[in-house]
Amino acid sequence: MDILGQFNLGFIITKLGNDLFIVDQHATDEKYNFEMLQRHTVLQSQRLIVPQCMELTASNETILVDNLDVFKKNGFDFKIEPEAPPTQRVKLVSAPASKNWTFGKDDIEEMVFMLTDSPNVMCRPTRIRMMFASRSCRKSVMIGTPLNKAEMKKIVLHMGEIEQPWSCPHGRPTMRHLFNLDMLPS
Structure with a gap:
């Protein structure tokens, strides 16, 4: 996924092919930290x-x-x-x-x-x-935290390393599909 930027100090906008996604920075980091605790502790x-x-x-x-x-x-x-x-x-x-x-x-x-x-x-x-x-919730990046491109990339890369990246341990979705750029009028 390509990182396009941060939205509202809580979400990372990404692009995969012609699809745009919004990634919840806290929920995604929390899920990664949770799975690492589960796996290694x-x-x-x-x-x-x-x-x-x-x-x-x-x-x-x-x-x-x-x-x-x-x-x-x-x-x-x-x-x-x-x-x-x-x-x-x-x-x-x-x-x-x-x-x-x-x-x-x-x-x-x-x-x-x-x-x-x-x-x-x-x-x-x-x-x-x-x-x-x-x-994992307490140690994760919080909503309201400005992230640079490298920090956003790290969160998105971590999402690709975990088994169940779809929601945080508390049930909040980590990512949503926004839309496909092909759907935009010419």
């Missing part, structure tokens, strides 16, 4: 004073044990007791904690549910996604 764990028995079904225990690396990247650590009876084999020994955010059994159960359909796929529970959305 390994949450730090806080050790529990007393391990908590998870009381999962036997099949959910198996899903959790088979996906320990996914839980580890999300900051959860477990003690596995193979000799214990089914449903009592897994104990939570540390959970992620980040500033004002704490996580626990509900987040683990949500992850087990997600991993049921997509084993060994990196996933994040809803509350961790919410934390990343909040952090």
Whole structure:
């Protein structure tokens, strides 16, 4: 996309072929920052004073044990007791904690549910996604910020590097098609 300029200190006007687009500078930067946090952040764990028995079904225990690396990247650590009876084999020994955010059994159960359909796929529970959305919003370029051509180009290039560039984590569209220049009267 060619950068044509900034509009109203919040939008980047771009051109691709004969099509003009308007790019929301904040939503686009936020989505890029969000996906980078999702992809690269390994949450730090806080050790529990007393391990908590998870009381999962036997099949959910198996899903959790088979996906320990996914839980580890999300900051959860477990003690596995193979000799214990089914449903009592897994104990939570540390959970992620980040500033004002704490996580626990509900987040683990949500992850087990997600991993049921997509084993060994990196996933994040809803509350961790919410934390990343909040952090990515605060660190992104704000509406009202004047950008030079290089800064606009960087935002637009980043849009091309992410998997789901269509809306920010809060649902705001990152880009809209304005019109095709071929539609202008001669």
